[in-house]
Amino acid sequence: MSTRRVLTGITTTGTPHLGNYVGAIRPAIAASTVADRESFFFLADYHALIKCSDPDQVQRSTLEIAATWLALGLDTDNTVFYRQSDIPEIPELTWILNCSAAKGLMNRAHAYKAAVQSNEDAGEDPDFGVTMGLFSYPVLMAADILMFKAHDIPVGRDQIQHVEMARDIAQRFNHNFTELFVLPEARVDDNVAVLQGLDGRKMSKSYNNTIPLFEGEKKLKKAINKIKTNLLEPGEPKDPNDSTVFQLWCAFADEQGIEDMRKAFAEGIAWGEAKKQLFERVNEELAGPRAEYERLLADPGHIEQVLRQGADKARTHSAPLMAEIREAVGIRPMT
Numbered sequence: 001m002s003t004r005r006v007l008t009g010i011t012t013t014g015t016p017h018l019g020n021y022v023g024a025i026r027p028a029i030a031a032s033t034v035a036d037r038e039s040f041f042f043l044a045d046y047h048a049l050i051k052c053s054d055p056d057q058v059q060r061s062t063l064e065i066a067a068t069w070l071a072l073g074l075d076t077d078n079t080v081f082y083r084q085s086d087i088p089e090i091p092e093l094t095w096i097l098n099c100s101a102a103k104g105l106m107n108r109a110h111a112y113k114a115a116v117q118s119n120e121d122a123g124e125d126p127d128f129g130v131t132m133g134l135f136s137y138p139v140l141m142a143a144d145i146l147m148f149k150a151h152d153i154p155v156g157r158d159q160i161q162h163v164e165m166a167r168d169i170a171q172r173f174n175h176n177f178t179e180l181f182v183l184p185e186a187r188v189d190d191n192v193a194v195l196q197g198l199d200g201r202k203m204s205k206s207y208n209n210t211i212p213l214f215e216g217e218k219k220l221k222k223a224i225n226k227i228k229t230n231l232l233e234p235g236e237p238k239d240p241n242d243s244t245v246f247q248l249w250c251a252f253a254d255e256q257g258i259e260d261m262r263k264a265f266a267e268g269i270a271w272g273e274a275k276k277q278l279f280e281r282v283n284e285e286l287a288g289p290r291a292e293y294e295r296l297l298a299d300p301g302h303i304e305q306v307l308r309q310g311a312d313k314a315r316t317h318s319a320p321l322m323a324e325i326r327e328a329v330g331i332r333p334m335t
Contacts, residue, residue, distance in 0.1 A: 004037045006187075007150035009044040009084070009141070010069070012062040013052045017210035018282070019195040019203030022251045025072055027189065028154065032079050039079040040148050040314070041069065043307070046084050046091070046140060050133040066303045068213060071293035076306055084144065086311035089318040093143040096329060100176060101139050101169050109138050110161055142166035147318050149182040156194075160186045177328040180321065195251060196244040198226050214290045217283055224248075224279045234270035245274050252281045 008028050016025070032039035043065060048058050062083065074081060084090060106112065112135055116126045145153060145166045153163045163186035170181035194202055197209030204210065211223045227244050240246040240262050249261050264274070296303060326332065 002036070004151045005040065005149060005182075006031065006037050006152045006154065007040040007042075007145055007148055007184075008154055009042050009047070009144055010065055011044045011051070012048040012058055012065055014061060014205045015064055016068045016213045017203060017205070018213055018248070018251075019197070019210065021072070021213050022195050023156075024154075025069060029069070029072055029074050031154075032075070037152075040150065041074065041079060041081045042087075042144065042314075043083045044144070047137060050131065050137055063297065063300055063303060066307060067293050067296040070296055070303070070306065071214075071289045073289070076310060080148075080310055080313050080317075081306065082310035082314040083307045086307065087147070087314055087318050089315070089322040090140075090143050090147055092322060093147055093325065094140045096325060097139050097142055097146075097169050097173065098136060100172050101136075101142070102172075105165060105168060106135055106138060108161075109135075109165070110158070111137070138162050138165045139169065142169045145184050146170050146181045147321065148314070149317075149321070150184050151182060152187045153184050154187045154189065157188055160188065178324075180324055180328060196247050198223070198228060198244075200228050200244050214286065214293045216290075217287075220283060220286075221279045224275050224282070227275065229271045232268075232271075234273075235268040237268050238265045238271075240265045245271070245278055249274075249278050249281065252278075252285055257281070 008024075010024075028039075028041070031037070032041075043062055045058060045062055048061065052058055052061075066081075066083075069081065070076070112130065115130050115134060119126050119128045119130075141162050142165060145163070146169070153166075155163060163184055167183050167185075170183055174181055197203035197207055198211070199207065199209045201207050201209060211220070215223065227248070229243070229245065230238075232238050243265070246261060246265060250258050253261065261269075261274070261277070
């Protein structure tokens with residue numbers, strides 16, 4: 001069986017929350033242990049600059065996200081875990097790809113189109129506030145993917161377009177020069193849960209409805225108690241399919257636990273009791289990783305060392321390919 005190379009980027013803005021854990025981190029770490037795949041995980045700090053102009057926040061988020069993945073059990077001996085900005089070949093490849101990527105393709109990028117539409121709706125110039133980083137970041141994303149010849153890119157449905165654009169850019173390069181790039185494929189796992197937040201909408205920092213992943217026990221309990229519920233009294237049957245509490249429970253409980261809670265809902269469990277049990281279950285799973293996370297945050301030098309080692313490992317792939325790319329486009333020594 002041939003080995004498949006899987007690549008996942010984590011943008012270094014904000015603090016990880018339960019939705020990130022259930023929807024991305026936990027399944028990615030589990031998948032990285034599969035025998036027939038190579039897993040590449042990177043901290044996308046260049047991407048963060050598009051969204052965040054606070055340098056301290058970018059640095060802090062990089063530390064927190066690296067600590068999160070390590071605390072949750074990522075095995076850096078069997079994966080490649082690196083910081084995007086430690087790989088100088090990535091911005092170099094981005095420029096080379098920019099020189100052949102079609103502007104028309106960039107015009108169709110969802111994020112750019114949404115920014116233009118928002119400006120037009122507000123009566124502004126269509127490109128008001130749009131930076132070249134926002135406009136061309138699909139090319140940077142393509143460089144991230146193509147640099148490591150990744151086959152499979154796990155994404156949500158809203159990110160499929162970026163992988164398709166990377167394919168288009170790779171095909172154009174392969175056609176114009178030499179066939180150096182693997183054509184990546186988007187992989188959407190419909191079995192991965194998209195968690196609801198405190199207000200019932202998708203858990204997202206942009207909605208300010210998240211439950212931070214590594215809050216202390218008191219703050220975790222307080223956040224769970226804030227989850228929006230209906231006014232049904234204890235003893236009244238409750239619909240599990242319409243409950244954020246039940247959905248969160250399903251993300252952390254085993255099959256028997258899910259059935260037990262479904263029965264409790266039918267029997268009219270009080271919301272306070274349901275939230276108490278949810279807190280205990282979530283806290284049980286996260287208590288050990290939380291302690292490790294706090295230990296890692298207190299030792300940033302160790303995290304820096306892990307990331308530098310990961311960059312060295314990553315560059316054993318990127319440096320030779322970059323030499324081939326340079327040769328292909330004519331950037332060559334005179335002798």
